[in-house]
Amino acid sequence: MNSKxxxxxxxxxxxxxxxxxxxxxxxxxxxVEIIAAVEIEELAQxxxxxxxxEPTEDMPEDELILLKYSEDEDGNPxxxxxxxxxxxESVASAFExxxxxxxxxxxxxxxxxxxxxxxxxxxxxx
Numbered sequence: 001m002n003s004k005x006x007x008x009x010x011x012x013x014x015x016x017x018x019x020x021x022x023x024x025x026x027x028x029x030x031x032v033e034i035i036a037a038v039e040i041e042e043l044a045q046x047x048x049x050x051x052x053x054e055p056t057e058d059m060p061e062d063e064l065i066l067l068k069y070s071e072d073e074d075g076n077p078x079x080x081x082x083x084x085x086x087x088x089e090s091v092a093s094a095f096e097x098x099x100x101x102x103x104x105x106x107x108x109x110x111x112x113x114x115x116x117x118x119x120x121x122x123x124x125x126x
Contacts, residue, residue, distance in 0.1 A: 001037055004075060019031045019032070020079070031052070032052055032053060034050050035064075036049040036095065036098060040090065040091065043087065045069075046070070047066055049065070049095050050066075051063075051064060051065070067080060067082065068080040
């Protein structure tokens, strides 16, 4: 992912999110937020995990969608569904590891431990 798109999708501002409209071949287009990206070297491909902005019956708000990510010759992002089951399993496993690592880093952060002590009365975390 080029640096322009990385800065666009993963800006550090909590005040705004970047909404991307995708249009799968079998349904209407819908808006999603890109929450993570991983590159799988064995597959020589980059992937993104997205969440729908407006949940629907077919697309609940907590259902992650995994997509192939590429860029056209001008550097504009392109998204494609994953149709191969084996590839999807590999990608899902990679994102599971990614989110596990991110969660472990968050919960092992000293600031987090200090802050959580403020919310649980009569508890000290050392």
